[in-house]
Amino acid sequence: YRDHPALGQWILWNEPTGGHERTEESLAHWRRWLPEHYGGDIDRLNRRWLTGYRTFSEIPFPEEIPYEAHRGHVWNSYGPWLADWQARAAWLVEELAWVRDLVRDIDPDTETCVNPTAVLKNQAESGTDLDGIGRVVDVIGATYHPAWGFTFADRSQFPALMAAGVRLQASLPSVQRVEVTEVQSGNTLNSSHRPCDVGSGEIARFFLSGLAAGAKSVTGWCLNVRSHDFEAGDWGLLDDMDRPSERSRMLRRVHDRLAVALEHTGAWSQSEPRAWVAMDSRSHAIEWVEASGRAAVPGRLANDGAHGAALLAVGLMQAGISTTLTPMDNLPDRAPAAGFVALTHVVGWDSTVVDRLLSFVGSSGTLLLDATSGRKDLDSTLHRPWPGGLAERIGLRATGLRTRPEGYEISLHGLPAGRWLLARLTAELEADAGWEAWTEPRFSLDGQPCVWERPYGRGRIVVARGMLGPSLVHAPECLPTVTHVLERVCPPIPGSIHPVGGHPATDVVPIDVERGELAAVFAPDSIDRDGKPIRLHMARGEYLDFWTSDVIQVAADGEVTLSATDGIALLWRAPSSPLSA
Structure with missing residues (x-):
């Protein structure tokens, strides 16, 4: 294939884990890797693992x-398993580098790529080191089959x-x-955990959302249906007769529509984030070990941290806030205007x-952490006091x-507002640290406040006394409460485009574009909104919707309604030139 005109990229390994x-x-790799990890010190390994190897x-x-x-018992040392995931991840990176070198001997020029699946999930469980993979390839992709x-x-x-x-991935x-290597482009019946179709509006939103977030390309998995055996008739962009x-x-x-948009705006790139939500594979490792061999209890499952962080990021995006998921070590130390960092169910950190x-907080940022964040270090040792390293410095121990296995019911302004999962934080607050309780929301059980806040430098620290992200995963009826918290800690900047009027989806x-200002808006299809329009707040002025070619005038009150039949708007405000499409 090296000289074939259709060759655009070498995918080194499809969906590697x-x-x-x-x-x-x-086993040979494991025994080679351990001396490197423990600096050749077998006594150090034995002390952590409670073993006696020579x-x-x-x-x-x-x-x-x-x-x-004792095998499979919950009381065994976590040490071997915390090493295991890192060894598996390192071996995968080594194998990918080996494949890349073989390709480079044949073709030194064509770009290389891999498309891992463990992006918005527990990366330790799957042995996936995204940053390590990024060092091997020219382009890191991903597979997103929602089903x-x-x-x-x-x-x-x-x-x-x-x-x-x-x-x-871009962070x-x-x-x-970054690219999206595979995205669902057709119906599923025999495959997946939750079979579903994909409508025409949905497929447009899938492709456009990846491009809007900074992907250089988005690719559908197949153009023609499989006709034999498993998945016959599934996934196809075309119909089952291979027709459009x-x-x-x-x-x-x-x-x-992209051709029209790019002609007006110039190249697209990812917008600078205003908000960050931590998602850290080293914390995932502790979750994975603690979930293994135990009853499947929501709030302590292997993917609760990753899935919860992803849904919290979605909540911020639904407020029009440019948001990035990123590992703890990549979080910024200086806050942009109205900058925000959220730590939800990050069970371990250094x-x-x-x-x-x-x-970050001292430079005017806001930090939000929840009840189960920062309990342990990366070796799964309890921080005392916790949250680790923060407790003494912020006056909250x-x-x-x-x-409670049934969780904690929450009230908001005296009305039921769902429940938070499993656990509630208890803490000692220093009298002179400036902590204050929010008046809302409240625990229905005894009326105690759900949230504490204090100033710190030019910013503030907010502590939610329950699990935020995992509650969104397993108790979605808590959405109004979590939305209330997010609106207070990270409100939209005046003039920014954001939904109003109760459109949570x-x-x-x-x-970021070369000319003017651009924002992509995604909502369910009109039929799934019962025909209701979407309502947005945005700066006054004139906008062009590249999706419909409509010119939109935003009135003095800063609000506009859009029919958005396909659930899409690409709203552009020109620098100073007349609008046309």
Whole structure:
């Protein structure tokens, strides 16, 4: 294929993961990797693992380390498993680099890519080091088949989740460019966890949301249906007779409208974030170990941190706020105007990140953390006091959690507002630290406040006493409460484009362009909104909607309604020239 004119990219490995294979080769890698990880010090390993090995070469896989009667028991040391995921991730990076080098011997020029699936999920469980993968390839992609990967979310949130995944990958230091390598482009019946079709408006939103978030390209998985065996008739962009469909016709419209938009705006790029939500694979590792071999309890499942962070990011995007998911070490230490950082169910972190967090807050930022964030360090040792490294410096020392399997009912202005999962934070507050309780929301059980806040430097720190992200995953009826919290800690900037009037499924993705100002708005199809228009608040003036070619005048009150039949608007305000399309 090297000289074929259709070759645009080498995908080194389709949907790679650092899997759990147990082979002679993987055991040899494990025994090679451990001395590097522990600096050649077998005593250091033994102290952490509570073992008595004489050499690294005799160490078996983690599941074989305990006595036979103890295997699979929850009381075993976490140490081997916290090492296991890193070893698997490192081996995957090594294997990808090996494949890349083979390709480079044949073709030194064509770009390389891989498309991992573990983006908005527990990356430790799947042995996925996105930053390490980014060092190997020219382009890092991803596979987004919502019927497989987004079953934790409402269907209306799928486009925003794709945008969140793109922005997460783009935030990593090693990553040069991001693409969406595979996106669902047809119906599913036999495959996936939650079979579903994809409508024409949805497929347009899937493609446009990835591009708006900064992906350099978005690709549908297949143009023709499979005709044999498993998945026969599934996934196709065309119909089952291999003819054009409403979906393929919609992609033609996407192409045509993008051509018009790019002619006016120039190149698109990801907008600078105003808000960051932490998603850290090292914290995921602790969640994964603690979820393994235990009852499946919402609030302590392996993916609760990752899925919860993703849904919290979606909530911010639904307020029109440019938001990025990123690991803890990538969080900024200086706040932009009205800058915001959220830590939800980040169960473990290293205390060295605290200086960065407090520098961000001190420079006028807002920090939000919830009840289960910062309990442990990255070796799964309890911070005392916790949250780790923050407790003494902010005058809030967690004394524990109070757990109820049914969760905690919440009231907002005296009305039921859902529940927060499983646990409630108890803490000692220093009298002179400036902490104050919010008057709303409240725990229905005893009327206690759900949120505490204090000033810090030029910014503020806000502590929610329950699990925010995991509650969105497993108790979505709490959405009004979480939305209330987000609106107070990170309100829209005046004049920015954001939904108003109770449209929780409408999200806005600002886009940096060479000319003028552009924002993409995504909402469910009109039929799924019962024919209701979407209402936006935006700066007064004249806008061009590239999707419909309509010129929109925003009146003095700063509000406008759009029919948005396909659930799409591409709103552009020109620098100073007349508008036309």
